[in-house]
Amino acid sequence: MAPAHRPYRLGRLGALMERESVFSWLMLTPPVLFLLAFLGYPFFYGVYLSFYRREVASVASFVGLGNFVTLSNDPIFWQAVRNTIIFTGVATVLKASGGLAMALVMNQNFRMKAVTRAMLLLPFIVPTVLSTVAWQWILDPGMGLFNRLLVVSGLANPGPSWLGTPTMAMISIIMVNTWRGLPFFGISILAGLQTIPVDLHESATIDGAGTWGRFRYVTLPSLLPVIFIVTVFSIVITFFDFQLVYVLTGGGPANSTHLMATYAYSLSMGAGQLGLGSAVALSMVPVLGLLLVGLTLYVRKD
Amino acid sequence: MAMPAKSKATRRDFLKLAAAGAAGVAAGPWVSRNAQAKPVSITFARESAYVKKFDEHFQKVMAPAYEKATGIKIEYQIQAAGGSAPVQLVAMVENKAGADVAWTQQEWLYRDALVDVSDIAEAVGKEQGGWYDEIKRYSMDKGKWKSVPMGNIGQLMNYRKDWFDEVGVKKFPETWDEFLEAGIKLKAKGHPFGMSMGHGFADNYSWLYPLLWSYGVTVMDKDGKKVALDTSETAKAVDYVRKLYKEACIEDCVGWLDPANNKAFLTSQISCTNNAYSIMVSAKRDLPEMGKVIDHGLNPKGPNGQRYHALVPVTHGVFTYSKDVQAAKDFLRWTMDPKQYRPWIASGDMYFAPYLHGFDKVPEWDIEPRVKPFQKVLETGKITSWPAPANRQHGEVVNRWIVIDMFSKACTGTPTKAAIAEAVAQLKTIYG
Numbered sequence: 001m002a003p004a005h006r007p008y009r010l011g012r013l014g015a016l017m018e019r020e021s022v023f024s025w026l027m028l029t030p031p032v033l034f035l036l037a038f039l040g041y042p043f044f045y046g047v048y049l050s051f052y053r054r055e056v057a058s059v060a061s062f063v064g065l066g067n068f069v070t071l072s073n074d075p076i077f078w079q080a081v082r083n084t085i086i087f088t089g090v091a092t093v094l095k096a097s098g099g100l101a102m103a104l105v106m107n108q109n110f111r112m113k114a115v116t117r118a119m120l121l122l123p124f125i126v127p128t129v130l131s132t133v134a135w136q137w138i139l140d141p142g143m144g145l146f147n148r149l150l151v152v153s154g155l156a157n158p159g160p161s162w163l164g165t166p167t168m169a170m171i172s173i174i175m176v177n178t179w180r181g182l183p184f185f186g187i188s189i190l191a192g193l194q195t196i197p198v199d200l201h202e203s204a205t206i207d208g209a210g211t212w213g214r215f216r217y218v219t220l221p222s223l224l225p226v227i228f229i230v231t232v233f234s235i236v237i238t239f240f241d242f243q244l245v246y247v248l249t250g251g252g253p254a255n256s257t258h259l260m261a262t263y264a265y266s267l268s269m270g271a272g273q274l275g276l277g278s279a280v281a282l283s284m285v286p287v288l289g290l291l292l293v294g295l296t297l298y299v300r301k302d
Numbered sequence: 303m304a305m306p307a308k309s310k311a312t313r314r315d316f317l318k319l320a321a322a323g324a325a326g327v328a329a330g331p332w333v334s335r336n337a338q339a340k341p342v343s344i345t346f347a348r349e350s351a352y353v354k355k356f357d358e359h360f361q362k363v364m365a366p367a368y369e370k371a372t373g374i375k376i377e378y379q380i381q382a383a384g385g386s387a388p389v390q391l392v393a394m395v396e397n398k399a400g401a402d403v404a405w406t407q408q409e410w411l412y413r414d415a416l417v418d419v420s421d422i423a424e425a426v427g428k429e430q431g432g433w434y435d436e437i438k439r440y441s442m443d444k445g446k447w448k449s450v451p452m453g454n455i456g457q458l459m460n461y462r463k464d465w466f467d468e469v470g471v472k473k474f475p476e477t478w479d480e481f482l483e484a485g486i487k488l489k490a491k492g493h494p495f496g497m498s499m500g501h502g503f504a505d506n507y508s509w510l511y512p513l514l515w516s517y518g519v520t521v522m523d524k525d526g527k528k529v530a531l532d533t534s535e536t537a538k539a540v541d542y543v544r545k546l547y548k549e550a551c552i553e554d555c556v557g558w559l560d561p562a563n564n565k566a567f568l569t570s571q572i573s574c575t576n577n578a579y580s581i582m583v584s585a586k587r588d589l590p591e592m593g594k595v596i597d598h599g600l601n602p603k604g605p606n607g608q609r610y611h612a613l614v615p616v617t618h619g620v621f622t623y624s625k626d627v628q629a630a631k632d633f634l635r636w637t638m639d640p641k642q643y644r645p646w647i648a649s650g651d652m653y654f655a656p657y658l659h660g661f662d663k664v665p666e667w668d669i670e671p672r673v674k675p676f677q678k679v680l681e682t683g684k685i686t687s688w689p690a691p692a693n694r695q696h697g698e699v700v701n702r703w704i705v706i707d708m709f710s711k712a713c714t715g716t717p718t719k720a721a722i723a724e725a726v727a728q729l730k731t732i733y734g
Contacts, residue, residue: 055694056395056415057395057411057412057413058414070731073731075724075727140565140569141552141553142552142566142571143569143571161552161553161554162554163557164552164553164554164556164557165556165557165714166714169557249500249501249557249559250559251501252499252500252501252556252557252559252703252707252710253499253500253501253556253713254556254707254710254713254716255703255707256714267702269388270388270698270702271411271697271698272392272412272694272697272698272701274396
């Protein structure tokens with residue numbers, strides 16, 4: 001074929017552009033810059049702030065590890081750490097086991113399966129702030145759905161104060177988080193379930209495995225990678241949860257539901273201590289890192 | 303072999319287009335900045351007012367009038383109510399961009415970003431009967447006015463007169479002990495009190511701080527240097543609140559955020575709470591029967607024989623980053639001129655009560671006999687930092703709920719001594 005007529009004079013720049021490696025980097029630059037600007041910059045600015053005493057509308061002064069020392073002596077900080085670990089731990093276990101059960105049920109054949117599957121995604125789709133406001137009404141002591149049901153069915157009168165005692169408030173926020181996060185587990189595990197070849201189940205049945213046997217030796221091992229990934233994601237998201245607690249309790253009563261994220265917010269935006277708040281936020285990173293490394297090692301060993 | 307050539311042309315076109323786009327974006331603001339000699343607009347940010355007529359009056363009457371008089375357009379930025387406005391203000395201050403004039407909520411956190419408006423405040427004071435003294439604790443810093451007080455959101459006891467009558471309490475209790483007694487009777491009838499003690503704003507401190515003061519206790523000494531909370535009187539106040547909570551209140555109130563007590567009151571779950579008069583407004587509008595039987599009582603007196611209220615100030619300030627500080631100040635001065643200011647206040651049904659003695663006897667106070675008690679809040683009201691300066695550290699104490707949590711901890715099982723000690727330790731850290 002005759003070479004096509006080229007109307008351009010290829011300068012040095014043009015020639016450079018011809019090379020895939022150069023061009024691909026050129027194309028990659030905008031998203032990388034975007035990430036640096038909107039994720040990298042705030043992160044490194046946060047790291048910088050955590051070493052300074054920096055109040056709103058004032059000049060920063062370097063304090064080294066001063067903020068972290070202050071925090072290590074702050075009982076509310078340690079309470080927030082404890083709360084965050086309990087919240088994340090319990091909610092993740094509930095979501096993982098509930099999600100697995102949900103997926104196993106959804107994997108069966110029944111009428112309206114598609115509709116049911118779509119409906120189950122709702123908690124995940126509705127914006128957290130909106131659904132949490134709805135939960136505020138559901139948990140209302142006198143006229144909330146839960147307590148009305150308890151009273152009408154004669155199980156309790158009056159019903160418990162869902163957000164009014166430290167223990168119940170923690171149970172409530174775990175419950176709402178589980179409700180919201182369950183579909184994420186359910187749908188992801190369901191996707192994993194559908195990739196397990198039917199022959200595996202068939203041959204297991206021929207070998208004499210019952211329902212439990214097939215679940216234990218075929219389904220679960222095949223699902224483990226999916227469960228692992230979803231759990232890791234969920235831990236990260238739950239650990240940094242903010243909206244739910246902010247809307248439902250503001251960290252109260254008496255700090256019993258303060259998570260590290262809400263405490264960081266209350267210190268930075270409420271109290272105007274940007275440095276101290278950043279230090280709380282930064283403290284979440286190593287804790288989370290350790291948690292993830294531990295989990296990875298555990299799964300590898302398995 | 304036409305394909306590679308074509309693909310090249312597309313790449314080039316794309317890059318050219320991208321470059322042109324970027325240049326356009328960069329040139330835009332530069333051009334508009336240079337073309338701008340005097341400000342064409344001033345942005346004024348305020349949290350949405352509970353009384354809707356108030357914001358409407360500004361938008362429909364005041365803003366057009368100002369534009370007509372000066373040619374400057376006022377962009378009225380209504381911020382959502384519910385606690386996000388202070389965060390937006392902090393973000394504006396940090397980014398040095400946003401509103402020129404604002405309702406400077408929690409200005410103790412960012413006074414350095416506000417311009418001196420002493421000339422306006424002093425002129426307004428002289429013109430309209432002088433300022434109530436206590437507001438100076440909030441609006442003034444180092445002898446200079448950093449904001450011009452606009453009004454106080456009065457907080458009083460909102461109670462169900464019909465239910466109080468039923469248990470034989472014909473007059474709202476005069477002392478905290480009588481208050482407890484009434485609460486015990488009402489709770490027995492299924493109408494508990496609902497006194498907010500959660501991580502909200504105003505509804506919790508508007509009764510807990512006055513209660514503490516009426517036990518003769520202040521959080522800090524006069525200079526704001528020494529923690530004054532660690533006394534045996536504080537222990538008595540804490541014990542009182544625990545008793546009140548256990549014997550007279552709905553269990554939930556210890557965790558309540560701002561809207562919770564309004565909701566509980568309007569759904570007939572509680573017989574008394576500390577709030578602005580918004581509950582009455584909602585009831586009159588949506589629940590006329592209840593609207594008739596709501597009344598407002600003053601905070602009871604304590605062992606020291608005194609009665610106190612907490613001020614919730616609404617102040618307006620000008621940010622130093624404003625492109626034309628003088629234009630913003632001129633606008634602020636204009637809003638405070640009696641010609642504008644009085645109808646504006648009237649449009650809000652005195653929900654925002656002026657800190658000016660010139661308003662002490664105006665007929666606007668008589669629009670509703672149940673609004674009138676809110677005038678008393680101005681007379682006996684204190685800024686929460688009282689008697690200490692309302693500085694940044696105090697803002698931290700309020701926003702971290704240090705004093706509120708001393709009480710809520712005691713209500714949820716912490717022994718009195720430990721609850722006080724924990725609060726004192728936090729105060730010492732905050733005040734350094």
